[in-house]
Amino acid sequence: MRDFLRDRQAWSRRGMVSTGNPLATLAALQVLNEGGTAFDAAITASAVMTVVLPMASGPAGDGAVVLQVAQSSEAISLTALGRTPARAAAEAFTARGLRDVPETGILSVSTPALMDGWLALHRRHGTMGLDRLLRPAIELAENGVANTGQAVRWGKDNLEFLEQRHFQEAFAGYGAPDADGSVLRQPGLARLFRLLVEMAGEPAEFRRLVGRAVGRVSAELGGFITEEDCLADHARFEVAPTVAVGDQRVATSAAPTQGPLMLQNLALYHRLHRDEPIDSGPGIHLMTEIANQTYGWRLDSFGDPDFVPQDDFLAEDLLHTMESGVDRDKLSPSLCLGRYTEGDTTHFAVIDERGNGVSWVQSLGLGFGSGVGVAEYGMLLCNRLGRSSTLQPGTPNRAEPGKRPVNTIMPWLSFDDAGLRLAGGTPGGDGQTQWNAQVIIRMITERASILAALNRPRWTYYPGCDKAEKDMGLQLRVDADLPATIVEDLRNRGHKVVPKASIGGVMRVLERRPTGLYGLDDGRHEGMTAGW
16 A cells, blocks of 8 residues: 555645646646636646656647536547648658658657647637736746756656757756756747747647748758648547446547547456456456457557548447457467557646536657757657557558547546546556556446555556557566565466556546545656645
8 A cells, every 4th residue: 555645635625636747736726716717727737747847748749638518418529639741651751761650750750739739728618818828838938947856857768869959958957967956948938838829819820830940840850741731720629439437427538549449448347347356366367358459459440530430449349359359367369469560748637616627648759759849949849650650551550641640648537417527547658548447447336435546556468559669578567566466366367477666657536526626646756636
């Protein structure tokens, strides 16, 4: 039992925020305190996180959001996901002698998207001026933020991927002996955000301005992306996909995020599990078998719905086929090994006193994204194209002009007839579909408290279908405090169990109760959960 988690609990009657940095949490709480909604506060939190953890998210990155409007009977998915440049068809890479899309560098770049998400959410649900909502991010970028231990570790670990002198110098402090507590200033980001505020009424012109700068960098570095690629509005609202879990419905972000895979995990578990708890040997084994099936389906069938016809991912015949591939007793062969020939995300959640809720994940792809960007705006470009897309013919995630690469990021909400109940999520690549499902089953199906659910050991089945993990062998990584009897049970089923000091990213969960609001994060990363 991680007793320190008791000290991370928060209660409130008015509003609750949980983010990966105290500055983002406090800035969002202040917006709520001034009368703003959860949607206003979410824009503030998102912008501040791009400043305080620039290796994990940025304004040119991706965003996946699930939001619940008070008294609404359905949740809404907002995606702001980059697209493949028009000149970046698979044939363009092979013509350069490449066997795969490079993981970093200018050829890995997808189009800037996150800021479109801010503008779209503000147009639809904003109640405060964008100048007020972006003011904390602008001030922090200009005046500087103190580098925390986590920012230093993540930054130092990824400095080698920065290719341009400007960004190498801007983030060199992460590698200094006295990095903890040093000040990071990003005047380019402040300049970019001021332009966004000034041109918010002319979003097409703002995108053209940013696109022109991106196109210049691309031309200098020999990339595919051009000004024209950046002109489309990347934000998309749609009804969030959902699945029933107990007395609630769980909603997540729409395709091509991997949110639908998590819903498949939940649906299959509730079809297949018997009396075993999810944290038992049989329960963990069952979830690994289910993950293997959903990952395999993703590689075969899942992609951008604008390009890849998407059958109902919860269709009875599909779930029945997946069930038939599950072995209750022993480990099945991986459906992902060999499928490819060849600290990057942050999550936060906000609930306000009206019953509005937001769960939000944003990412640059990998640490510092592509490693290249626009110096004048301090804006690193996302490498989701390189992280996710392939050149393999006949596969749903093959690089095609305008296609949105499949994206690992996915937040979730749960709700019932009375409205919003829970808001949660975690960073962590393919682990997100597994860790979120584990916690949701504990809380909703097994009726564990949030404290108990987040306190239990976690595990991750590998490999998934994330290209970043393509070279990992078949294994089951578990928290080192998983009981020895369970570890032995799993090994007897054929699992290669690999204990780790801590598995995966931080899990944040907020709960709306009749008596008020409750929040907790599990402490695996830095951050702050607080209310007012």
